[in-house]
Amino acid sequence: MAMDALVDHIERVAFEPTRQAGLARLAAFRGRMGRAYASGRNHDHGPDDRSNVSVLSPWVRTRTVLEAELVGAALEKHTLSSAEKFIQEVCWRTYFKGWLEHRPGVWADYLADRDRQLDRLSTNPALGSAYRAAVAGETGVSGFDAWARELVETGYLHNHARMWFASIWIFTLKLPWALGADFFLNHLLDADAASNTCSWRWVGGLHTAGKTYLARRSNIEKYTGGRFSPGGLAPEAPPLLGDIPPPGALAAGDSVAPGPVALLLTEEDLHVESLCPPGALVQALGGVCLAEFRSPGGAGAAAAAFAEGVVDDAMDRGASHFGLAGAERLPVDGLEAWCRQTGCATIVTGFPPVGWAKPVLDELKGALARDGIALVYHQRAWDQAFWPHARKGFFGLKKAIPRILAELGQPV
Numbered sequence: 001m002a003m004d005a006l007v008d009h010i011e012r013v014a015f016e017p018t019r020q021a022g023l024a025r026l027a028a029f030r031g032r033m034g035r036a037y038a039s040g041r042n043h044d045h046g047p048d049d050r051s052n053v054s055v056l057s058p059w060v061r062t063r064t065v066l067e068a069e070l071v072g073a074a075l076e077k078h079t080l081s082s083a084e085k086f087i088q089e090v091c092w093r094t095y096f097k098g099w100l101e102h103r104p105g106v107w108a109d110y111l112a113d114r115d116r117q118l119d120r121l122s123t124n125p126a127l128g129s130a131y132r133a134a135v136a137g138e139t140g141v142s143g144f145d146a147w148a149r150e151l152v153e154t155g156y157l158h159n160h161a162r163m164w165f166a167s168i169w170i171f172t173l174k175l176p177w178a179l180g181a182d183f184f185l186n187h188l189l190d191a192d193a194a195s196n197t198c199s200w201r202w203v204g205g206l207h208t209a210g211k212t213y214l215a216r217r218s219n220i221e222k223y224t225g226g227r228f229s230p231g232g233l234a235p236e237a238p239p240l241l242g243d244i245p246p247p248g249a250l251a252a253g254d255s256v257a258p259g260p261v262a263l264l265l266t267e268e269d270l271h272v273e274s275l276c277p278p279g280a281l282v283q284a285l286g287g288v289c290l291a292e293f294r295s296p297g298g299a300g301a302a303a304a305a306f307a308e309g310v311v312d313d314a315m316d317r318g319a320s321h322f323g324l325a326g327a328e329r330l331p332v333d334g335l336e337a338w339c340r341q342t343g344c345a346t347i348v349t350g351f352p353p354v355g356w357a358k359p360v361l362d363e364l365k366g367a368l369a370r371d372g373i374a375l376v377y378h379q380r381a382w383d384q385a386f387w388p389h390a391r392k393g394f395f396g397l398k399k400a401i402p403r404i405l406a407e408l409g410q411p412v
Helices: 003-011 019-032 035-040 057-061 067-077 084-102 104-123 125-136 144-154 159-172 177-187 193-204 217-223 301-322 332-341 357-369 381-389 394-398 401-407
Strands: 259-265 280-287 346-350 374-378
Touching (some): 019 057, 035 084, 057 084, 084 193, 084 381, 084 401, 104 177, 104 193, 125 144, 144 159, 144 301, 159 177, 159 193, 177 193, 177 301, 259 301, 259 332, 332 357, 357 374, 381 394, 381 401
Parallel strands (some): 259 280, 259 346, 346 374
C-alpha cells in the first residue's frame, strides 16, 4: 500500500466487516503505535480524522483480528518501551474481561439495574424526557449531543469522548448509569459486556473505590481542538453508591479431544483459522449472530450490520480454510437442530466470557449434553495467561505484561 493510501486509510476509517479490512487498518497504523500514539491518543479530532488512534476495536472485539496480532505488529516496528502505551491499551480490554470473569455477579447486577431503570422510563415522565433528549443528542450540551449522534450514526466514539459522555450523563444530566451503558451496548460496533460495564462503573466510582471521572470544559476544549466548549458541566463527581465484590474463581475452558468436530462461530471469537486446537478435524461449520441479545433494544443499525458482516466473513474464510463446500448462517432457534444434524459428537465454539452470548450458549450446551453431544468452549492461551492477573486493579496485570508476552512466545 502506497504511503498516500496508508494515510488516507488511517484518516478515513470505513468499518468494513472483514478480516481483510481489519488487517489493512492494522498495517496502516503499525508505524504509529509507538511514541506518536502515546503523545496523541487522547485527542479527539472528530469522525473525519482518526489518524492518531488505531480504531481497531471492532475487529479485536470480535477477534476477527487477535490481540496478539496487534502486539506483534507493534513490536515489529517499535521497542517495548516506545510501544508500551499502545500495548497497555490492548491489555486494558483483556483486563476488564478477566476482572468481570472473576465477578460475574457484577454483570447480573447491571442487567437487573438496567431493567429497573428502563421500566422507570414509562412511569417517571421527567426521567423519560431527559433520557430521550440524551440519546437523541438534544440536551443542548456542546459535544455531548454531537457524540450521541455520532454514536448512533457510525457505531463508534473515540475513547476520550466515551469518558466525557459517561461523565456528563451521570454527573451533569444525572441519568442512571445503567441506561447510558445500555445505550452504548445498543450502538457500539465494539460493544463488549466487560469493557462497557467496567468503564461506566469506573467513571461513576464503582470500579475503583472513590475514584470518579469528571468531565471538564477545559479538558474537552483542549483535546477536541476547540471544537467543543460545553458550559454548565457538573463541578464535582461524587462517587455512586455501590460495592466492589471480591474476586472469585475463574471458569475454565473445555478440553478438545482429537477427531471430527463441527465448528460454531459467534461474535465472541471469529479468528476461525486458529479457533480449533490441533487434532480437531472440522467436518461442518455454522455461524450465528447474537447481537440481538445485547440489550432489550437489540443492536442499532450500524452495530447489527457489522456483527452480521463479520460472522459472514468468518464463515467464508472458514469454509475455504477447512476445505468445506460452505458454511451455514444459523438462526438462534435453529442452533440445536443444526448441531444434531452435523453428525458430530463434539461441537467447538470460542469460550463465551461473561456477557449476553454466554446464557444462549450455556442453554444450548445443556440441551445437547442430554443427547450425548458436547458443546466445547475452547479458551485461548491469551486469556488463560492474562485473566488470572485481573483480580484487582490494572496495575497488577500491567507489570506482568512483558513476562506474559514472553511466555506466549512474543519476543519483547
